[in-house]
Amino acid sequence: MHKIAMIGTGLIGRFYTMSLKHFRGKDEIVIACAREESEAVKFTEEFGIPRYTTDMAKAIQDPEVDTVIVALPNYLHKKAVLLAAEAGKAVLCTKPLATSAEDALEMLEAVEKAGVFHGYLEDLVYTPKTLKALESTKNGALGKVLWARSRETHGGPHSDWFWNKEFSGGGAIMDMGCHCIEIARSFIGKRNRPIEVTCWADTQVHPIDAEDHAVGLVKYDNGSIGQFEVSWTFRGGMDLRDEVSGTEGTVWLNHWMRTGFEMFSSVGQGGYVAEKAEGDTGWMFPVGDEIGALGYVEMFLDMFNSMDAGKAPMETFYDGYIVNAVVDACYKSTQTKQWEPVELKDWRGADGSEKGKAPALKDFDAEHYLIKEELMPSGATKLILKNKKTGAISQIIK
Numbered sequence: 179m180h181k182i183a184m185i186g187t188g189l190i191g192r193f194y195t196m197s198l199k200h201f202r203g204k205d206e207i208v209i210a211c212a213r214e215e216s217e218a219v220k221f222t223e224e225f226g227i228p229r230y231t232t233d234m235a236k237a238i239q240d241p242e243v244d245t246v247i248v249a250l251p252n253y254l255h256k257k258a259v260l261l262a263a264e265a266g267k268a269v270l271c272t273k274p275l276a277t278s279a280e281d282a283l284e285m286l287e288a289v290e291k292a293g294v295f296h297g298y299l300e301d302l303v304y305t306p307k308t309l310k311a312l313e314s315t316k317n318g319a320l321g322k323v324l325w326a327r328s329r330e331t332h333g334g335p336h337s338d339w340f341w342n343k344e345f346s347g348g349g350a351i352m353d354m355g356c357h358c359i360e361i362a363r364s365f366i367g368k369r370n371r372p373i374e375v376t377c378w379a380d381t382q383v384h385p386i387d388a389e390d391h392a393v394g395l396v397k398y399d400n401g402s403i404g405q406f407e408v409s410w411t412f413r414g415g416m417d418l419r420d421e422v423s424g425t426e427g428t429v430w431l432n433h434w435m436r437t438g439f440e441m442f443s444s445v446g447q448g449g450y451v452a453e454k455a456e457g458d459t460g461w462m463f464p465v466g467d468e469i470g471a472l473g474y475v476e477m478f479l480d481m482f483n484s485m486d487a488g489k490a491p492m493e494t495f496y497d498g499y500i501v502n503a504v505v506d507a508c509y510k511s512t513q514t515k516q517w518e519p520v521e522l523k524d525w526r527g528a529d530g531s532e533k534g535k536a537p538a539l540k541d542f543d544a545e546h547y548l549i550k551e552e553l554m555p556s557g558a559t560k561l562i563l564k565n566k567k568t569g570a571i572s573q574i575i576k
């Protein structure tokens with residue numbers, strides 16, 4: 179049984195608390211920390227948490243606490259994690275790990291030096307659909323993953339600090355690109371090194387300094403490409419979709435809209451529909467189990483089961499560091515308008531030996547490779563061939 183300090187009582191702290199109260203039943207949040215006392219009182223009363231404080235250090239250093247969950251604005255993650263490491267407490271931190279790769283690496287080094295359990299709370303790689311798709315991919319269902327595209331868009335975040343670059347560290351890339359980058363990286367394979375990125379970003383709608391829309395490409399040393407699309411300008415709710423393409427198959431995932439639960443009402447359903455829903459009349463896309471659909475339950479199961487087993491979880495601070503390094507390169511690319519290297523001072527994956535490997539060639543006969551076989555509308559089969567000696571492309575019809 180773990181005794182938990184919940185540091186932060188906003189939307190993410192609420193989702194985390196709801197998840198923890200439903201997933202194992204033997205762990206307890208014993209203290210909650212909020213910026214304002216009134217917020218702390220309301221939160222602890224709602225969820226039956228015995229104590230509260232407005233002092234982050236006091237909550238983390240509480241002698242009853244063995245695990246700290248950081249659910250704070252981005253700029254406060256480093257402070258909370260360093261306090262937890264100093265106190266010798268296990269620490270789980272929401273995404274993004276930090277506002278820069280430099281800070282993320284300092285946080286990683288701090289928890290490793292202290293020898294404490296650390297988990298990166300990247301919920302969207304833990305959705306039931308994603309976990310199933312990852313399992314199939316690792317079992318070879320898609321062959322080699324060539325391209326992984328992840329999209330997250332909505333009308334903008336829910337709290338003021340997201341819109342302030344000083345507190346958030348960036349706009350839509352920092353807020354949602356971190357999700358998409360880690361999703362693509364998980365499908366491509368974490369041992370493959372992200373080597374360079376190119377990224378476009380702009381502020382199209384909102385009067386803010388940070389970007390509200392961005393598209394980026396991340397190139398990996400095995401030749402695979404990760405693509406992200408993020409926006410705070412999308413109308414119609416929250417759109418969470420992933421698409422993964424390999425040499426032997428494809429996966430499409432739709433996590434939030436058009437998932438089989440659709441409702442029409444001319445008068446409204448009388449309350450909350452789903453996160454980022456823009457209204458409760460007309461066609462709506464309610465979500466039956468938000469914390470389940472967004473991966474929070476499976477995420478905390480992995481974190482606490484791994485903690486109990488004395489092993490690393492699926493997502494650690496090292497993963498958060500890699501994501502921050504990719505995000506840093508994305509922001510640099512938005513300024514230079516060119517491909518920028520991903521600078522990793524600490525790389526623990528493969529050595530890049532797959533880089534530049536030629537694709538596997540399929541023999542058709544002694545003289546030709548088979549490029550493609552396709553059944554045509556006429557009923558005939560067309561074969562596209564390449565001559566092994568000359569390289570000439572030809573076709574035959576059967």
